Amino acid sequence: MEVVGLDIGFGFTKATNGKNSTIFKSVYGEAQEISFSDTSLNPASREEHLHVEVEGKPWFVGPLAERQSAKRFFTLDQKEFVSGYSKILAMAALAPMVEQQDPVKLVVGLPIVHYKSHMKELAGILSGQHRVALIGPNGKREETVVRIAQVKVVPQPMGALLNLMLGNAGEIVNKRFATEKVGIIDIGFxxxxxTILDRTRYSERGSHSLESGISTAFSIIAEKLKEESGINVELYRLIDPVEQGFIKIRGKKFDLSKIRDGAFAKLAQAIANESNKLWADDWDLEAIVVAGGGGALLAPVLKPLLQGSVMTPETDGDPRLANVYGFCKYGKHLWTRGPAKAEAQAAPAA
Ligand SMILES: Nc1ncnc2c1ncn2[C@@H]1O[C@H](COP(=O)(O)OP(=O)(O)OP(=O)(O)O)[C@@H](O)[C@H]1O
Ligand SMILES: [Mg+2]
Incomplete structure (x- = not known):
């Protein structure tokens, strides 16, 4: 039996079993015949070549779809995302990670606002046996069955706090987070x-989703680029250029740093306003944890705008993985340490 944490974000799909982790852009596309492939020139990491067949249909996923698919699918609509995208993205993440037929117990997150409406649907889509084939860069086909024995759906931002609270075997290592009232702001794509966890108990009143993330800032940048270059740059293709501070369109370099800084400042202000309003009565929060890939980007501008003691947790490596590590540890806490203990009441039942 294997416990896996899975976070199918609008920007990136992430999964870990505690030993290995994977992360790729949440984009997929129609598989194409590739007439020339020479991986010796640029050896591909596993995420660079995700060619999967899910229930008989072939897809390119993540960077391979971005590079090679003529028709690509990327959405920011939650309903469409759960019904149309979640299975393909989940299987592309899980199939290379889990042993054939080994039953998997999965902890998966959903945004707060969609938690109740999509929890059962998502658990239904992921549960059970899935026939998957992985096709390597040389065309070699490897068939497998991903067997998902149990699914626990949790509100997404809880992952970041569970990651701080629990150790790799699911044991409580940081009592502070189990005994205090803590707010979490998870900024995604x-x-x-x-959300507020008050001595690990989820607070409905203190929880809310804002339909704004890094892509909101990207929309402002994309609009400006459209004006200047005439090209409509898809939002998910702005991730690396925004980080670098420039983009090249048809050979011409456009500086993005100024517009990026303005757009990030505006987004940080909107997030701070929401948090200060939502948690106006929760002046007894011991800490506010700013998490998510977007949290890492916005923290420098957001921190001074928040009312409270702000923490930006260090995740070794990648800030986007904090939720999924928390989910995996929580799964271990629930399922591999004997019967759930009182502390394990953190998540509402899925
Ligand atoms: N090393 C990195 N590589 C790529 N993006 C990064 C990196 N570090 C931070 N980011 C930012 O992280 C953001 C994505 O964060 P995250 O993975 O938490 O979002 P998500 O979970 O996919 O989205 P959502 O929660 O809205 O569904 C991107 O918009 C990107 O700007
Ligand atoms: Mg997220």
């Missing part, structure tokens, strides 16, 4: 989730 499309959504920003706010």
């Amino acid at each position: 499309k959504t920003t989730d706010f």
Whole structure:
């Protein structure tokens, strides 16, 4: 039996079993015949070549779809995302990670605002046996069955706090987070989730999703680029250029740093306003944890705008992985340490 944490974000799909982790852009596309492939020139990491067949249909996923698919699918619509995207993205993440037929117990997150409406649907889509084939860069086909024995759906931002609270075997290592009232702001590509865990208990009143994330800032940047270059740059293709501070369109370099800084400042202000309003009565929060890939980007501008003691947790490596590590540890806490203990009441039942 294997416990896996899975976070199918609008920007990136992430999964870990505690030993290995994977992360790729949440984009997929029609598989194409590739007439020339020479991986010796640029050896591909596993995420660079995700060619999967899910229930008989072939897809390119993540960077391979971005590079090679003529028709690509990327959405910022939650309903469409759960019904049309979640299975393909989940299987592309899980199939290379789990042993054939080994039953998997999965902890998966949903944004706060969609938690109740999509929880059962998502658990239904992911549960059960899935026939998957992985096709390597040389065309070699490897068939497998991903067997998902149990699914626990949790509100997404809880992952970041569970990651701080629990150790790798699911044991409580940081009592502070189990005994205090803590707010979490998880800034993702499309959504920003706010939640309060009061001695690990989820607070409905203190939880909310804002339909704004890094992509909101990207929309401003994309609009400006459209004006200047005439090209409509898809939002998910702005991730690396925004980080670098420039983009090249048809050979011409456009500086993005100024517009990026303005757009980030505006987004940070909107997030701070929401948090200060939502948690106006929760002046007894011991800490506010700013998490998510977007949290890492916005923290320098957001921190001074928040009312409270702000923490930006260090995640070794990648800030986007904090939720999924928390989910995996929580799964271990629930399922591999004997019967759930009182502390394990953190998540509402899925
Ligand atoms: N090393 C990195 N590589 C790429 N993007 C990064 C990196 N570090 C931070 N980011 C930012 O992280 C953001 C995505 O964060 P995250 O993975 O938490 O979002 P998500 O979970 O996919 O979205 P949502 O929560 O809205 O569904 C991107 O918009 C990007 O700007
Ligand atoms: Mg997210």
